[in-house]
Amino acid sequence: MSRLNILVVEDEDAIRAMLVMVLEQAGFKSIAATDAEDAQKILDDSSPDLILLDWMLPGISGVEWLRRLKKEPMYRDVPIILLTARGEEEDKVRGLGCGADDYITKPFSPKELVARIRAVLRRSGKIQGLAQIALGDLVLDTEQHRLSIGDKQLEVSPTEFRLMQFFMTHPDKVYSRTQLLDQVWGRSVYIEERTIDVHIRRLRKILSEHGREDLVQTVRGFGYRFSLID
Template sequence: MSTPTIVVAEDEDALATLLQYNLEKEGYRVLLAGDGEEALIVIDEAKPDLLLLDWMLPKVSGIEVCRRLRQKQETRNLPVLMLTARGEETDRIRGLDTGADDYVVKPFSMTELLARIRAVLRRIRPGLADDRLSHGDIIVDRVAHRVKRDGREVHLGPTEFRLLDHLIQHPGRVFSREQLLDAVWGSDVYVEARTVDVHIGRLRKALNSGREVDPIRTVRSAGYSLDMGA
């Protein structure tokens, strides 16, 4: 399944960077635009799967960007999620009337935003709902938070689930402990690198009930990867 592309049209650099970091961590390809004019150009060139659109953009406003997109045949059905500091009911209605698919008022929680993005993608383009990931005989259901291996249920704690979820999105790629800490625990949380080893150990134990091949490869002095050929 191809990686969904999201254009983030946001003129606050700090917020744009934060959005890019968190969306890329979720496995999306992210393109940034600092104003409405640039957003229209990037959308035209990249043909994204979703647009995160700030209401108050320089040059061309978010509302105007949305209006123009809805007028063009190629972008008429592009999912648009509006970000705005305006919480008033009339503004929300105006945003939706212009053709936005959903609306998130700042300040918002990243968890809520990511859930809204997944919901919009699922609703509008079911083929993009990357809710089931598989590698070899392992299947991860990201919505139900369930894991199966060779048909049997694998019970994982939340951290082990997030570890497996991250590894299965990049099969064969080696991640250092620091990269896994960043992706699973977050860059603003202080956790010792040794903690990764402990959770990898728990993940291994849950995945390997005895006779199966260990899918997690330890790469000496480099890190870990999910590799069925290990």
């Protein structure tokens, strides 16, 4: 598999250089642009797998450009991570849901950045860990988007599928509602924590039709755990 390509759009030289270095180090290819116009050009003839976009840019701002991109069907699906300065409109990024897949506040550690990038890529399907994840008689097939117990198919919605995917790749560990939101929905969406309960309920309902409602366990005061063992 060829290296994934990341477009960095950042006007400050020092930060841009650092980003590129970090990305290289982490095994990504990268192209850098200093403003939205540049970025647009690059986008038009190469097709990056992900865009790291500074919130503040000279000329067309990062957010502004982001909005435009999200209107074009052609580029809508390119995952985007926003770079923002601490305290700067952080709430707005979350609240407005302007289309970014995640955001990260400057300054940040290289490890954190890379972890975020990987998470977003994974969510958007660009990195597929294993095509098939099996746990006991549970099989989740990411390619066919199918979930089955033994040879019985389970009918799950997209969100339920992603939730299951997360659970099956992170079994036996408790996750808080916040963590689940971050991991499964993405950091930039703002959703009530209680909504998790409802999704858990939906999952359990489906699982219980096959006698496996015990897979998703409540850990009172902390969150939920997915585990084969009781």
